[in-house]
Amino acid sequence: MRIGELAAQAGMTRDTIRFYEKVGLVEGRRLPNGYRDFPPETVAWLQYIRTAQTLGFSLSEIARSGEKLRGAPDTAVALSALFEEKIQVVDARIAELAALRADLAARVGTGCPLRASGRSTAAGDHREHERHV
Amino acid sequence: MRIGELAAQAGMTRDTIRFYEKVGLVEGRRLPNGYRDFPPETVAWLQYIRTAQTLGFSLSEIARSGEKLRGAPDTAVALSALFEEKIQVVDARIAELAALRADLAARVGTGCPLRASGRSTAAGDHREHERHV
DNA sequence: CTTGACCTTGGAGCGTAGTCCACTGTTTAG
DNA sequence: CTAAACAGTGGACTACGCTCCAAGGTCAAG
Numbered sequence: 001m002r003i004g005e006l007a008a009q010a011g012m013t014r015d016t017i018r019f020y021e022k023v024g025l026v027e028g029r030r031l032p033n034g035y036r037d038f039p040p041e042t043v044a045w046l047q048y049i050r051t052a053q054t055l056g057f058s059l060s061e062i063a064r065s066g067e068k069l070r071g072a073p074d075t076a077v078a079l080s081a082l083f084e085e086k087i088q089v090v091d092a093r094i095a096e097l098a099a100l101r102a103d104l105a106a107r108v109g110t111g112c113p114l115r116a117s118g119r120s121t122a123a124g125d126h127r128e129h130e131r132h133v
Numbered sequence: 134m135r136i137g138e139l140a141a142q143a144g145m146t147r148d149t150i151r152f153y154e155k156v157g158l159v160e161g162r163r164l165p166n167g168y169r170d171f172p173p174e175t176v177a178w179l180q181y182i183r184t185a186q187t188l189g190f191s192l193s194e195i196a197r198s199g200e201k202l203r204g205a206p207d208t209a210v211a212l213s214a215l216f217e218e219k220i221q222v223v224d225a226r227i228a229e230l231a232a233l234r235a236d237l238a239a240r241v242g243t244g245c246p247l248r249a250s251g252r253s254t255a256a257g258d259h260r261e262h263e264r265h266v
Numbered sequence: 267c268t269t270g271a272c273c274t275t276g277g278a279g280c281g282t283a284g285t286c287c288a289c290t291g292t293t294t295a296g
Numbered sequence: 297c298t299a300a301a302c303a304g305t306g307g308a309c310t311a312c313g314c315t316c317c318a319a320g321g322t323c324a325a326g
Binding site: 086087091098101103104105 | 224
């Protein structure tokens with residue numbers, strides 16, 4: 001499959017796919033004329049990338065799962081494992097949000113809405129991840 | 134309060150605060166010598182910014198809530214309203230994640246983890262794509 | 267008076283995730 | 297044969313949210 005068809009199937013632009021190739025998220029052979037040639041599974045992989053992105057994963061994180069996948073004997077099994085892993089992450093994220101929600105709810109209607117007391121619990125100190133979700 | 138103390142109190146760098154001022158997220162007067170001078174509430178406002186960020190809000194979105202706040206007769210009440218609003222958003226986000234979780238869970242252990250149906254036959258299978266995600 | 271801590275500004279740079287563009291090469295249809 | 301529709305490359309550019317730096321101004325203590 002050439003890049004144009006792949007892009008159409010996966011619902012993204014050729015440029016995006018070329019960008020993904022540049023950063024190692026997808027790989028394909030080249031036809032004798034230099035055109036990229038992708039196996040049909042790439043469509044599914046690109047869709048997986050989109051899913052993972054909506055879960056808040058960065059492309060480099062996704063690339064790491066991709067490597068795991070490549071080294072696996074059974075792709076289907078490896079993918080299932082991956083999904084289970086992502087479910088853990090989603091659950092963690094939901095728990096985080098629930099804590100934030102509780103924190104917010106506690107502040108509604110208090111005399112001191114901004115400062116409150118619950119700073120330590122939820123919002124205090126996860127700096128490292130979560131840029132835009 | 135000058136910028137250094139504010140930065141220490143709010144747990145961010147002077148540069149970040151200057152950046153926030155540049156984009157209109159915070160504002161302060163100037164002392165005769167040109168130094169910035171912030172009212173003490175700014176600490177709470179900066180902490181609110183951090184909270185809102187962990188909720189996935191962009192700085193420009195946060196700036197918009199800030200404007201609402203400034204135009205309010207009662208800051209505490211306005212803030213409570215803001216928190217209630219954010220709770221809606223958090224709930225929506227949680228629902229979104231729950232849906233993604235369900236989607237992931239449905240794919241775990243299926244013969245076709247990525248596509249959801251029909252992956253089993255090796256290569257010739259050009260089925261119309263169901264766009265999950 | 268000097269030192270050091272603090273403050274000012276402007277501008278460069280970074281990582282992420284693309285997007286757009288010009289220019290060139292290849293393939294296919296009429 | 298030519299034109300359109302593809303494909304390739306490199307590089308510039310965007311937006312976001314900072315972060316760092318150089319060069320200089322201000323101020324209190326010793």
